Amino acid sequence: MTKYDGILIKHGFLLTMQGDGLGTIEDGAVAIEGEDIVAVGPTDEVARAHGGAEKVIDARGKAVLPGFVDGHIHTGLSLLRGEAQDVPEIEWMLKTMAPFTGHRKPEHGVKGTALGVLEAVKAGTTTFGEIGGDMGAAAEEVFIPSGVRANLASTINEIGPGSRPDANKPYIFFEDVGEARFREALELIERYDGTGDGRITCILAPHGADMMSEELLLRVKEKAEELGKLAHIHVAQGGREEIQMRLRYGTTTIRYLDSIGYLDDGLIAAHCHQTTDDEVALLASRGVRYASCPASIAGIDGITPPLALFLRSGGRYATIGSDQAPGNGHHNMLVEMKVAALLNKTRHRDPTALPAWKMLRLATAEGAAALGLGDRVGSLEPGKKADVILLDLKAPHMTPVLLKPVRNVAPNIVYSARGDEVTDVIINGAMVVENRKVTTMDEEKVVAEAQRAAEEIAYSAVEDYMAADSVLAKAARKGLI
Amino acid sequence: MTKYDGILIKHGFLLTMQGDGLGTIEDGAVAIEGEDIVAVGPTDEVARAHGGAEKVIDARGKAVLPGFVDGHIHTGLSLLRGEAQDVPEIEWMLKTMAPFTGHRKPEHGVKGTALGVLEAVKAGTTTFGEIGGDMGAAAEEVFIPSGVRANLASTINEIGPGSRPDANKPYIFFEDVGEARFREALELIERYDGTGDGRITCILAPHGADMMSEELLLRVKEKAEELGKLAHIHVAQGGREEIQMRLRYGTTTIRYLDSIGYLDDGLIAAHCHQTTDDEVALLASRGVRYASCPASIAGIDGITPPLALFLRSGGRYATIGSDQAPGNGHHNMLVEMKVAALLNKTRHRDPTALPAWKMLRLATAEGAAALGLGDRVGSLEPGKKADVILLDLKAPHMTPVLLKPVRNVAPNIVYSARGDEVTDVIINGAMVVENRKVTTMDEEKVVAEAQRAAEEIAYSAVEDYMAADSVLAKAARKGLI
Numbered sequence: 007m008t009k010y011d012g013i014l015i016k017h018g019f020l021l022t023m024q025g026d027g028l029g030t031i032e033d034g035a036v037a038i039e040g041e042d043i044v045a046v047g048p049t050d051e052v053a054r055a056h057g058g059a060e061k062v063i064d065a066r067g068k069a070v071l072p073g074f075v076d077g078h079i080h081t082g083l084s085l086l087r088g089e090a091q092d093v094p095e096i097e098w099m100l101k102t103m104a105p106f107t108g109h110r111k112p113e114h115g116v117k118g119t120a121l122g123v124l125e126a127v128k129a130g131t132t133t134f135g136e137i138g139g140d141m142g143a144a145a146e147e148v149f150i151p152s153g154v155r156a157n158l159a160s161t162i163n164e165i166g167p168g169s170r171p172d173a174n175k176p177y178i179f180f181e182d183v184g185e186a187r188f189r190e191a192l193e194l195i196e197r198y199d200g201t202g203d204g205r206i207t208c209i210l211a212p213h214g215a216d217m218m219s220e221e222l223l224l225r226v227k228e229k230a231e232e233l234g235k236l237a238h239i240h241v242a243q244g245g246r247e248e249i250q251m252r253l254r255y256g257t258t259t260i261r262y263l264d265s266i267g268y269l270d271d272g273l274i275a276a277h278c279h280q281t282t283d284d285e286v287a288l289l290a291s292r293g294v295r296y297a298s299c300p301a302s303i304a305g306i307d308g309i310t311p312p313l314a315l316f317l318r319s320g321g322r323y324a325t326i327g328s329d330q331a332p333g334n335g336h337h338n339m340l341v342e343m344k345v346a347a348l349l350n351k352t353r354h355r356d357p358t359a360l361p362a363w364k365m366l367r368l369a370t371a372e373g374a375a376a377l378g379l380g381d382r383v384g385s386l387e388p389g390k391k392a393d394v395i396l397l398d399l400k401a402p403h404m405t406p407v408l409l410k411p412v413r414n415v416a417p418n419i420v421y422s423a424r425g426d427e428v429t430d431v432i433i434n435g436a437m438v439v440e441n442r443k444v445t446t447m448d449e450e451k452v453v454a455e456a457q458r459a460a461e462e463i464a465y466s467a468v469e470d471y472m473a474a475d476s477v478l479a480k481a482a483r484k485g486l487i
Numbered sequence: 488m489t490k491y492d493g494i495l496i497k498h499g500f501l502l503t504m505q506g507d508g509l510g511t512i513e514d515g516a517v518a519i520e521g522e523d524i525v526a527v528g529p530t531d532e533v534a535r536a537h538g539g540a541e542k543v544i545d546a547r548g549k550a551v552l553p554g555f556v557d558g559h560i561h562t563g564l565s566l567l568r569g570e571a572q573d574v575p576e577i578e579w580m581l582k583t584m585a586p587f588t589g590h591r592k593p594e595h596g597v598k599g600t601a602l603g604v605l606e607a608v609k610a611g612t613t614t615f616g617e618i619g620g621d622m623g624a625a626a627e628e629v630f631i632p633s634g635v636r637a638n639l640a641s642t643i644n645e646i647g648p649g650s651r652p653d654a655n656k657p658y659i660f661f662e663d664v665g666e667a668r669f670r671e672a673l674e675l676i677e678r679y680d681g682t683g684d685g686r687i688t689c690i691l692a693p694h695g696a697d698m699m700s701e702e703l704l705l706r707v708k709e710k711a712e713e714l715g716k717l718a719h720i721h722v723a724q725g726g727r728e729e730i731q732m733r734l735r736y737g738t739t740t741i742r743y744l745d746s747i748g749y750l751d752d753g754l755i756a757a758h759c760h761q762t763t764d765d766e767v768a769l770l771a772s773r774g775v776r777y778a779s780c781p782a783s784i785a786g787i788d789g790i791t792p793p794l795a796l797f798l799r800s801g802g803r804y805a806t807i808g809s810d811q812a813p814g815n816g817h818h819n820m821l822v823e824m825k826v827a828a829l830l831n832k833t834r835h836r837d838p839t840a841l842p843a844w845k846m847l848r849l850a851t852a853e854g855a856a857a858l859g860l861g862d863r864v865g866s867l868e869p870g871k872k873a874d875v876i877l878l879d880l881k882a883p884h885m886t887p888v889l890l891k892p893v894r895n896v897a898p899n900i901v902y903s904a905r906g907d908e909v910t911d912v913i914i915n916g917a918m919v920v921e922n923r924k925v926t927t928m929d930e931e932k933v934v935a936e937a938q939r940a941a942e943e944i945a946y947s948a949v950e951d952y953m954a955a956d957s958v959l960a961k962a963a964r965k966g967l968i
Contacts, residue, residue: 026967027962027966028968088899091838092843092898094839098838125882304833305828306838308833308838309833335899337884345826345829349785349830352790352834355789355790357787358958363962363967402609403606405568405938405941406568406938406941406942410946411570411948411953420816424819424822424905425905426906453886456883461889464891465891468892472892479893481842482893486508487508487844487897
């Protein structure tokens with residue numbers, strides 16, 4: 007990444023996210039020294055005090071805002087992009103994702119992560135709420151050298167080969183698997199928390215209430231509290247999880263988690279879409295942090311996750327996430343904001359649900375707060391780390407820029423931008439994208455290696471995939487796709 | 488536009504849309520002579536017979552498909568982008584759009600149309616199902632010189648100043664306004680139908696059953712039949728129209744139109760979202776053509792228009808449209824396909840609804856057929872006009888390209904592409920976009936003129952807009968946006 011002895015961004019259309027709204031400054035400047043934002047304000051004031059910066063960026067015709075927080079993401083799966091969409095809910099996991107499992111090697115995950123980080127950072131994502139396996143390698147080979155900010159967690163569950171022979175019987179849990187994964191998760195924290203000049207933070211991730219015993223669930227929570235870490239868990243993920251919870255505990259995930267004292271503001275709960283309105287209200291009242299993945303869940307389960315409902319129920323912390331490519335398609339917070347707003351408007355038959363300014367706050371300041379990073383990033387203000395993105399407002403689809411009767415920059419970012427408007431990305435004070443080029447990664451190499459790794463997995467999995475006989479496999483046999 | 492003595496596109500990943508599915512050819516070529524496609528097939532065969540083309544495009548690493556059909560679009564409104572979203576349904580028309588009306592001059596419409604066409608063609612739209620006022624000027628100054636294909640209609644209604652003093656009383660119709668607009672619509676056909684080397688076709692557009700008398704509605708339909716033209720009409724557009732139809736006819740739009748014999752395969756019905764399932768089934772059974780605008784209607788009315796339902800009900804012809812920028816945000820069929828699929832999946836709680844391959848067919852072959860252009864465009868096959876687009880598959884977010892176990896190019900175009908992947912656009916055999924540059928328009932000039940025109944409208948409308956006191960005006964006063 008390219009570091010300068012001071013960066014001054016001037017004459018930008020600033021969306022600072024200071025206060026409760028967008029915190030707009032129409033002709034604004036941001037001064038950066040080292041890793042930090044040191045001044046934000048009208049250009050004439052800031053430029054006078056910080057004119058000596060080594061790098062001066064003239065942001066005329068550009069929007070300047072905090073980098074996006076992708077609150078729930080599994081970049082490693084980007085190698086399976088396009089192999090699992092448009093299938094019945096029950097087939098997604100078992101007939102289109104599972105056939106690849108035995109063919110994925112550890113090195114594939116890192117290639118997928120590099121690809122996912124590359125596409126996301128080019129579209130303005132600066133903070134990754136990444137959960138998965140092999141997080142140590144991902145940190146070492148991708149998150150640290152790429153210069154991005156990441157809140158990593160190594161998945162803890164008790165699922166091994168043979169755990170799920172029948173979706174209608176309780177999964178078989180393996181205690182030794184759980185122990186090994188718990189150990190790995192703690193090692194990740196010991197080894198990587200605070201690395202990368204503080205860009206890398208680590209938390210805990212109990213996989214889900216259907217994936218591990220109550221005993222292990224509780225031990226992970228206790229450990230998180232002891233370490234002062236958040237726990238990031240998948241909750242009420244569709245019909246498969248519902249069946250498991252009924253079989254094992256005779257209740258729903260949320261009622262169960264509440265009964266064991268799991269729901270509080272130390273928890274980030276992802277998805278939560280197989281839920282009643284009352285259960286969402288319960289999450290909100292317990293102070294749980296909500297990670298909502300609208301495009302992914304709409305695609306996989308045909309359900310709009312209850313983001314607007316959670317906020318209307320008084321939920322305080324929420325973040326949105328792109329989840330994974332074989333469901334969502336891509337890791338693009340700009341398209342995600344549009345999809346999230348439109349899905350929630352139709353869920354409530356209310357076009358005022360999740361307005362553009364609120365989506366931008368969820369994708370920046372409020373998302374950062376939900377991940378426990380609100381004191382470091384999410385807004386442009388002195389004292390925060392310098393995670394800043396610039397977007398070109400001169401593209402035809404971003405024209406016009408109007409300041410009256412209402413400023414249209416925020417709605418145009420949410421409803422019209424799609425990723426290639428992002429010209430520059432600064433993370434922790436360093437230029438990670440400059441004139442649309444990623445400075446920290448060899449883009450062609452990342453793409454070529456991802457292509458090769460994906461072919462290795464996919465082409466060796468053909469027999470298993472076709473044998474699973476999903477609707478996609480059937481359509482392929484018919485020659486439709 | 489740049490014309491060559493023959494174009495050969497070779498080594499592309501072809502989605503021809505021949506047959507009932509995608510008509511994939513993995514290493515395919517398209518040969519173009521004059522305005523026409525003359526050969527489509529495996530590269531080795533086609534290249535042998537057409538190697539002498541003046542322009543040879545190596546499409547390795549690219550998808551090659553028919554250009555997109557935007558079946559319902561009002562490009563002129565792109566100047567109001569970002570000024571009307573996130574408001575209650577009833578406010579959209581009356582409190583955020585209407586305040587601009589008195590400040591728009593004829594020349595503004597053409598500047599908006601140029602902007603809308605520019606952004607759309609860069610994202611792969613080749614056919615515009617445009618409806619609006621001043622269509623003669625739009626044809627003359629934009630659609631003909633820009634080289635795109637357009638199916639134009641001049642709106643016919645009886646609405647004048649003072650027609651709508653009260654949303655809860657029947658609108659006042661002005662017969663003379665209706666006569667003038669009908670005449671204008673017929674003049675458009677006389678003057679422009681078949682111009683631009685046949686790229687421009689003209690049809691009729693009765694505005695809506697709530698906007699004109701029964702007598703005029705019927706006269707327009709009769710005229711359309713006499714001329715052998717389709718009629719493109721707005722149908723069941725939300726609560727405002729519902730109130731009008733109850734007041735005037737004591738029934739719903741669709742029941743009313745059926746009672747006067749309006750529903751048949753000569754009609755393109757746009758929107759149709761304020762409807763029961765039975766009414767959608769009735770449309771389908773009558774053979775009506777459906778123009779569905781998912782993102783726009785979700786944004787304006789908080790409703791997913793019934794596209795999947797229409798098709799499940801046996802509807803034969805459907806097209807999707809981006810409608811207008813102050814609702815949708817942009818004119819981008821790639822993002823529209825994703826939004827359409829996800830919205831319809833959640834409407835039916837069914838992730839198999841509108842799969843990627845079907846969305847691509849709706850945006851190409853089936854959309855063209857719905858507009859009555861199915862014999863000319865919509866697929867890559869000999870005898871069709873050469874409307875062809877190329878998309879870069881090497882971008883990080885389009886990686887990997889997998890041919891097995893299922894080909895992932897189509898889902899990646901629908902769920903991951905967002906517009907800037909489009910490298911080349913050929914319309915009627917001419918290169919309209921070449922290496923991402925539009926050859927027929929001065930992009931900077933279009934953007935600058937649109938900016939200026941938008942400022943003229945918006946800044947003179949400030950007082951009217953703020954006086955209308957929409958939720959946006961209120962939020963602006965609070966400093967939130």
